Amino acid sequence: MKFRKVTAAATTALVLSLTATACGGGDGDSESGSGGSDKIKIGIKYDQPGLGLKEPGGSFSGFDVDVATYVAKELGYEADQIEWVETKSADRENALSRGDVKFITATYSITDERKQKVDFAGPYLLAHxxxxxxxxxxxxxxxxxxxxxxxxxxxxxxxxxxxxxxxxxxxxxxxxxxxxxxxxxxxxxxxxxxxxxxxxxxxxxxxxxxxxxxxAGLKLSNENYGIGVKKGDSETLNKINDALEKMVSDGAWDKAVKDNFGPANYQNEPAPQIGKIVQ
Structure with a gap:
């Protein structure tokens, strides 16, 4: 491509314009590794031992944390690229709609009422x-x-x-x-x-x-835990479902259950099928 000759003043103006555009952040693209954000925000509970718990030293543990970490890796994020965000039950739908988090893994039972506001991947655990x-x-x-x-x-x-x-x-x-x-x-x-x-x-x-x-082992209700994503975000939903299926097939799901619930002799249900809700 040929460039026409420009004056010094015009050159200076062009440089300033390009600099301003760069400082302005371009088109807002935040793909990991492309110079944008290299973090993913995930909603969890902070106060549920064995599921989502913030430890005294600042680390996080639990089955939901293990599932979310596995899913995040399948989405292209390592553990140190995860920013954990506390999402209390009453604020989960709002956190997703505001874009505060990419997805939520927080003992989030799938219900018809909630499905009006968010989309659910999974389920990844059937509790009672x-x-x-x-x-x-x-x-x-x-x-x-x-x-x-x-x-x-x-x-x-x-x-x-x-x-x-x-x-x-x-x-x-x-x-x-x-x-x-x-x-x-x-x-x-x-x-x-x-x-x-x-x-x-x-x-x-x-x-x-x-x-x-x-x-006691009474099984008084069926609670299908799903991963909440923003309503309409089918791309993320499909990727998470693929990740959950892989987690089950490679044995990581069983290991997470044993690691987090084993000492209580928890008689967990087998990993549920994606999209199958037990009433």
């Missing part, structure tokens, strides 16, 4: 509402909870489900966090804690609780 008991508890059936103290967090539907379906005379104790419920179970202040079995197993697997608790 259950009870956590002391290892020497004589509670064997849900009806044995009648007259006993049952703990769940304030506002949760788990305890109400137990009272409505199997133990109407259970004495409900509502605490601010599941950590408080677990401490109450350990001290004897309550007789049982109820929420998803995966969450209960995560707590029971912690070093300070090993051997102290057991799951």
């Amino acid at each position: 509402q259950d009870l956590l008991l002391k290892a020497d508890s004589d509670i064997k059936e849900g009806t044995d909870l009648n007259g006993k103290k049952l703990c769940s967090v304030t506002g949760s539907t788990s305890a109400q489900n137990v009272k409505e379906e199997i133990a109407p005379d259970a004495q409900l104790r509502e605490y601010g966090t599941y950590s408080e419920c677990i401490a109450g179970l350990q001290s004897g202040a309550v007789d049982a804690v109820t929420t998803d079995d995966s969450i209960l197993a995560g707590f029971a697997s912690q070093d300070q609780y090993k051997g102290q608790f057991k799951l």
Whole structure:
């Protein structure tokens, strides 16, 4: 290509124009390795041992963290390129719609109501509402909870489900966090804690609780955990589904289950099929 001769003034103007464009960030492309952002933001829980937990030293652990890390690598990001973002239950849909995170892996049960606002990859885990008991508890059936103290967090539907379906005379104790419920179970202040079995197993697997608790295995509900992505982002959705299928086929999924829930003798369901929701 031939360039016409330009004056010194014109040359100076051209250089300044190019410099301004470069400083302005171009077209906003942020592909990893192309001079743009080399990070990916992923939403998780910070307060669920065995699933999504921020450790005292600042690191992160749990099954959701392991799944998200595997998926991120399949999307082209190493572990040190992940920026973990705390996404509490009430803010998950907003975090995706605002673009605060690329995807969310945070005990995010797939429901028809939520599917109106976000898209879900997966499911990647089938959990069930259950009870956590002391290892020497004589509670064997849900009806044995009648007259006993049952703990769940304030506002949760788990305890109400137990009272409505199997133990109407259970004495409900509502605490601010599941950590408080677990401490109450350990001290004897309550007789049982109820929420998803995966969450209960995560707590029971912690070093300070090993051997102290057991799951009742009641399977009171089906909770299909999915990975939330922004509504309409089919490209990311398809890539995540491919990553989840690979994680199952190469054994990494089974290893993550064992690493995070094994000490609680969690009888997990097999890895669910992508797109198959268990009602």
